[in-house]
Amino acid sequence: MADEYFLLVCDDVPYHVVLTDPGFRVMDVVQVVRRLTGLSLWRSKILATQVPAVILAGVPQEDAVAAVSALRVVGAQAEAREQQEPDFLKH
Template identity: 80%
Template sequence: MTDRHFLLVCDDVPQDVVLTDPGIRVMDVVQVVRRLTGLSLWRGKILAAQVPAVILTCVSEEDAAAAVSALRDAGARAETRGQPEPDFLKH
C-alpha cells in the first residue's frame, strides 16, 4: 500500500487575527472577542490582557478583515497575519 498526499489549492490564504493592543475601552473589546470566539467574558478579558493574542486562526481573508474591523471599532489595535507555508511545500 502506498501513501498518497494531496495538496488542496484554494484562492484564500488562511489568516490569523491578532489583537495587539486592547486600548482603553477594554470591556468593549472583550465583548467583541466574546462575539467572535464564543469565549466567556472572563476568558475574553484574560485573552485581551495577554497581548499580542491570536483571537482567530485559519479564517478566510474576508472573515479576518471583518474581525479586525470589529476590534478596531471597539477601540483596539488588531491585524491579520497570513499563515506560513508548510515546510513540505518549500522546495
C-alpha cells in the same frame, strides 16, 4: 512507511486575526472578542489582555477583515495576517 505531506492550493489563503493592543476600552474589546470567538467572558478577558494574541485562526480573508474592523471600532489595534506555510513544507 514514509510520511508524505501535501500542500493544498486553495483560492482562499487562511488568515489569523491578531490583537496587538486592547487600547483604553478593554471591556469593550473583551465583549467583541467574546462575540467573535464564542468564549466565556473570563476567557475572553484573558485573551484580550495577554497580547499579542491570536483571536481567530485560519479564517477566510473577508472574515478576518470584518473581525479586525470590529476590534478597531472599539479602540483596539488588530491586524489580519496570512497563515504561514508550515516549516516542514519549506525546502
